Amino acid sequence: MNDPYRVLGVSPSASDEEVKRAYRELARKYHPDNYQDNPLADLAEEKMKEINEAYDAITRQRAGGGQTAYQSQPSGPSAGGYNANAGYAGSRDPFFQKVYQAIQVGNLAAAERLLTEEAPTRNAEWYFLMGVVCYHRGWLDEARQNYQMAVQMEPGNLQYRQALQMMDQGGYNTYRPAGFTSAEGCDPCSTYLCISCLTPWGGPCC
Amino acid sequence: MFGYVRPDRAHLTDEAWERYRAAYCGLCRCLGKTYGPAARYILRYDFVFLVLLLEEGEACQTRRCPRHPLGGRPCLEESQTLALCAGESVILAYYQLSDGVADGAFFHRLGCRLARRTLKAAYRRASAACGGFDRQVGQCLRELDGLERARSPQMDRAADAFARLLAAAAPETGDAALDRPRRQLLYHLGRWIYLVDAVDDLEEDARRGRYNPVAARYGEAADRAALAVTLGHSLALAQSAFQLLPRTSWSDLLENILYLGLPGVQQLVLTGQWHKKERDKQETTL
Numbered sequence: 001m002n003d004p005y006r007v008l009g010v011s012p013s014a015s016d017e018e019v020k021r022a023y024r025e026l027a028r029k030y031h032p033d034n035y036q037d038n039p040l041a042d043l044a045e046e047k048m049k050e051i052n053e054a055y056d057a058i059t060r061q062r063a064g065g066g067q068t069a070y071q072s073q074p075s076g077p078s079a080g081g082y083n084a085n086a087g088y089a090g091s092r093d094p095f096f097q098k099v100y101q102a103i104q105v106g107n108l109a110a111a112e113r114l115l116t117e118e119a120p121t122r123n124a125e126w127y128f129l130m131g132v133v134c135y136h137r138g139w140l141d142e143a144r145q146n147y148q149m150a151v152q153m154e155p156g157n158l159q160y161r162q163a164l165q166m167m168d169q170g171g172y173n174t175y176r177p178a179g180f181t182s183a184e185g186c187d188p189c190s191t192y193l194c195i196s197c198l199t200p201w202g203g204p205c206c
Numbered sequence: 207m208f209g210y211v212r213p214d215r216a217h218l219t220d221e222a223w224e225r226y227r228a229a230y231c232g233l234c235r236c237l238g239k240t241y242g243p244a245a246r247y248i249l250r251y252d253f254v255f256l257v258l259l260l261e262e263g264e265a266c267q268t269r270r271c272p273r274h275p276l277g278g279r280p281c282l283e284e285s286q287t288l289a290l291c292a293g294e295s296v297i298l299a300y301y302q303l304s305d306g307v308a309d310g311a312f313f314h315r316l317g318c319r320l321a322r323r324t325l326k327a328a329y330r331r332a333s334a335a336c337g338g339f340d341r342q343v344g345q346c347l348r349e350l351d352g353l354e355r356a357r358s359p360q361m362d363r364a365a366d367a368f369a370r371l372l373a374a375a376a377p378e379t380g381d382a383a384l385d386r387p388r389r390q391l392l393y394h395l396g397r398w399i400y401l402v403d404a405v406d407d408l409e410e411d412a413r414r415g416r417y418n419p420v421a422a423r424y425g426e427a428a429d430r431a432a433l434a435v436t437l438g439h440s441l442a443l444a445q446s447a448f449q450l451l452p453r454t455s456w457s458d459l460l461e462n463i464l465y466l467g468l469p470g471v472q473q474l475v476l477t478g479q480w481h482k483k484e485r486d487k488q489e490t491t492l
Contacts, residue, residue, distance in 0.1 A: 009453070029449055030449075030450075034446060034449075035446060038443065038446055039386075039390060040386060040387055040390055040446065040447055040450055043383060043386060043387065043450050044446075044450060046383075047450065134362070137366070138362075138366070138369060138390075138393050138394060138397060138440070138443070139362035139363070139366060140362065140397075140436050140439050140440060141360075141361055141362045141423065141436050142360060142362045142363075144436070167435075167439070168435065169435070170434075170435040170436070170438040170439040170442060171438075171439045171442040171443065172442075174442045174445055174446050175445075175446070175449055176445075176465060177449075177461055177465070180461065180465040180466065
């Protein structure tokens with residue numbers, strides 16, 4: 001394993017508190033919630049694992065090398081594993097199951113070919129999966145249009161509605177580094193206002 | 207390119223701004239040295255972003271240049287990355303001028319033709335140095351041309367051609383943990399640039415009867431709220447990709463651009479307060 005201190009970006013002489021703070025910031029950054037449906041979710045998950053192991057190793061080391069001396073297990077990725085398009089566990093229809101598998105292994109061309117050439121019917125699920133293919137390509141507008149179609153055809157389906165809602169919000173909440181955290185909604189025109197009048201410290205709000 | 211990818215100066219410390227300028231001056235110097243003094247004029251902020259993203263070194267030296275003859279300025283030292291970014295910006299500028307020769311008003315066409323002739327030798331050299339990128343740009347722009355001719359109402363597909371072009375600007379390293387985030391970052395940055403530029407051009411394209419992907423999708427009175435959502439979504443995907451890359455001494459500048467600079471530019475373009483031509487002048491005098 002890599003040097004746990006390097007993984008957390010702190011020096012070996014850092015205090016317990018500093019190590020914990022660095023770990024928390026990284027855990028906030030790589031948290032699976034920030035990478036829901038993101039084509040890079042697997043890389044974030046790997047990073048999360050790496051920092052969990054590093055933090056574990058350091059706390060064990062500092063507690064005197066005992067395996068169980070440090071009980072508090074840091075909050076890692078949620079148990080049960082994390083999948084792209086959480087909520088959609090695959091289809092009961094074997095054809096759509098095949099399409100979904102192709103998407104999961106990253107073979108978008110194959111998934112699209114199956115959908116456009118071999119699909120027996122264009123039902124709500126067809127549009128939903130087409131939306132997923134578009135989303136993974138980065139075609140966000142077309143992904144939204146497909147999700148919308150799926151919702152129209154099957155308004156009762158929660159997954160389709162969630163997918164559409166996610167698009168209408170411009171994606172899930174993502175990590176913002178320290179110093180940029182409250183910049184949301186702080187457009188450059190009102191920034192000037194925030195700078196001097198609205199913050200008690202008279203400094204920038206974000 | 208277009209100059210939309212810029213830092214938010216108000217939120218940078220003077221020290222950070224100096225480092226940004228050193229990267230800018232380094233790229234400018236590299237352009238001038240490798241491709242002749244005229245090539246310095248094609249420098250845009252967008253390629254400084256690419257330098258910050260790909261550069262590993264941070265050593266600077268004070269250098270004099272025609273714009274700063276007295277005392278000189280700190281300049282990022284020459285490196286393979288700078289050479290690559292300089293070559294790629296020459297290639298893109300050349301294709302952009304070719305595009306300008308193909309359409310536009312008479313005087314604009316004439317200007318582009320002259321500029322292209324001046325840049326021709328530089329383009330040949332850049333093409334020899336970055337052949338792969340040259341081919342990729344040629345191919346993507348041909349696809350884009352086809353979509354524009356067909357007046358495609360699917361703005362994602364037009365944006366896709368440009369986004370893939372920009373993604374090709376970062377050479378593959380063979381390490382998926384590096385290549386995939388870089389690719390996603392540049393892809394969504396490319397999509398964002400293409401669509402922001404289309405919004406910026408709405409009025410002019412309508413006046414000239416030219417194809418505009420945003421107008422084709424939403425009509426001429428573009429749905430700005432929907433555009434803000436989809437543009438913001440691309441930025442979010444670019445930001446999340448950036449966070450998976452190893453941190454370098456340039457990360458603070460990149461974060462400033464991704465989290466403050468781009469959203470600020472987007473806001474200005476969507477509210478019609480971005481004035482491209484004035485910005486262009488501003489930029490060449492950094």
